[in-house]
Amino acid sequence: MPFDVNQVRLDFPALSVEANGHPLAYLDSAATTQKPVQVLDAVARYNEASHGNPHRGVHYLAVAATQAYEGARERVARFINASPQEVIFTRNATAALNLVAFSYGVANLRPGDEIVLCISEHHSNLVPWQQVARLTGATLKYLYVDEAYRLPWDEVRTKITSNTKITAIAHMSNVLGTIYPVAEIAAWAHRQGAVVVVDAAQSVPHLTVDVESLDADFLVFSGHKVYGPTGIGVLYGRAELLERMAPYQYGGDMIEYVEEQSSTFAPVPQKFEAGTPNVEGAVGLAAALDYVDGLGLESILRHEQELTVYALEELKKLPWVTIYGPQDLSERGPVISFGVEGCHPHDVATIMDSCGVAVRAGHHCAQPLMHYLKIPASSRASFGLYNTPAEVEALVDSIFKVRKWLGYGS
Numbered sequence: 001m002p003f004d005v006n007q008v009r010l011d012f013p014a015l016s017v018e019a020n021g022h023p024l025a026y027l028d029s030a031a032t033t034q035k036p037v038q039v040l041d042a043v044a045r046y047n048e049a050s051h052g053n054p055h056r057g058v059h060y061l062a063v064a065a066t067q068a069y070e071g072a073r074e075r076v077a078r079f080i081n082a083s084p085q086e087v088i089f090t091r092n093a094t095a096a097l098n099l100v101a102f103s104y105g106v107a108n109l110r111p112g113d114e115i116v117l118c119i120s121e122h123h124s125n126l127v128p129w130q131q132v133a134r135l136t137g138a139t140l141k142y143l144y145v146d147e148a149y150r151l152p153w154d155e156v157r158t159k160i161t162s163n164t165k166i167t168a169i170a171h172m173s174n175v176l177g178t179i180y181p182v183a184e185i186a187a188w189a190h191r192q193g194a195v196v197v198v199d200a201a202q203s204v205p206h207l208t209v210d211v212e213s214l215d216a217d218f219l220v221f222s223g224h225k226v227y228g229p230t231g232i233g234v235l236y237g238r239a240e241l242l243e244r245m246a247p248y249q250y251g252g253d254m255i256e257y258v259e260e261q262s263s264t265f266a267p268v269p270q271k272f273e274a275g276t277p278n279v280e281g282a283v284g285l286a287a288a289l290d291y292v293d294g295l296g297l298e299s300i301l302r303h304e305q306e307l308t309v310y311a312l313e314e315l316k317k318l319p320w321v322t323i324y325g326p327q328d329l330s331e332r333g334p335v336i337s338f339g340v341e342g343c344h345p346h347d348v349a350t351i352m353d354s355c356g357v358a359v360r361a362g363h364h365c366a367q368p369l370m371h372y373l374k375i376p377a378s379s380r381a382s383f384g385l386y387n388t389p390a391e392v393e394a395l396v397d398s399i400f401k402v403r404k405w406l407g408y409g410s
């Protein structure tokens with residue numbers, strides 16, 4: 001069912017902020033999304049009536065906190081079609097990727113083994129693998145996108161081979177917006193005997209992410225990009241892999257039994273959750289997933305696609321704007337990176353900000369991609385479920401202002 005975006009916007013207090021004397025057009029949801037009152041209220045209610053230290057007490061509030069925390073785990077599991085034991089709460093997607101790299105990667109890679117990544121990976125799905133490669137003697141190989149910003153199948157077929165032990169790929173690029181065919185890549189990688197790590201940080205707010213149909217061995221995302229709080233992220237891992245893996249951090253409630261010289265560890269998922277967890281973050285994330293499911297991911301995506309088509313059409317009319325990403329809607333999400341001829345992306349974003357339009361500029365934590373594209377940086381507009389066609393118009397108007405302010409006729 002389509003939803004009324006103006007009604008939906010009333011759920012998001014931050015959207016009524018005035019930015020530099022203008023109504024805010026928040027076009028930076030790929031960096032972080034704003035939170036609806038339903039999330040803010042759930043966190044407040046938890047803190048007011050249920051806060052205790054989970055798994056660590058028999059009193060009323062400790063039990064309430066345990067129930068809230070484990071309830072959130074079940075909610076996340078349902079959202080991605082996993083079982084609760086396969087859901088580990090982390091600080092964010094980055095922490096989840098580090099956990100996989102340093103627990104699974106270090107134990108399973110040898111000299112000569114290969115880790116295959118896409119050139120558009122976010123640093124969070126790249127730098128940990130560089131470090132693990134250094135520690136283990138494994139090598140990194142990259143899949144390169146073509147001039148249409150798509151991943152040619154030949155790249156997959158020729159680079160993911162029997163030497164590949166890990167393929168780590170984003171479901172959707174935070175720069176190009178490209179949606180990669182993760183299920184097909186996973187099927188191929190599995191045939192070569194590799195384990196597949198999916199970075200779903202950008203896809204979870206827009207696409208159905210089902211760990212079974214994607215055939216992911218590990219999958220990560222962050223709460224704050226899907227309308228939830230910061231400081232909470234998720235690592236999904238296939239049960240048999242998680243069980244074989246050593247803990248990544250030690251102490252707190254991840255133990256089973258501790259003696260002076262040695263310890264045994266709790267079963268998964270607790271084995272990977274050292275220290276007091278972020279219960280309010282987990283509760284907020286569960287409320288965010290309820291919110292998203294309430295609107296329906298299909299309706300959200302349809303709405304965002306309409307905005308994306310509108311923005312692409314308008315931007316394509318401007319000969320001095322270059323779009324870095326696929327043109328075809330079926331291959332992309334609502335993230336549009338662009339360059340404005342003669343204007344540095346940081347100037348673009350700064351001038352747009354003075355018009356109330358919030359976009360991100362820079363390398364977007366994807367420097368190898370920037371080098372590959374031979375650009376120093378880009379500006380990026382990204383849409384969430386609360387954006388409107390009027391905000392697309394504000395985006396385009398502000399790009400005209402950028403050109404004018406920087407001394408071009410238009």
Ligand code: C6P
Nearest residue numbers: 030031092093094122124174201222365
């Ligand atoms: N991208 C962006 O503006 P964290 O910071 O751990 O919540 O998410 C890291 C991350 C991992 N993978 C992808 C594909 C991402 O886009 C991000 C975060 C933000 O593009 C901040 S750099």
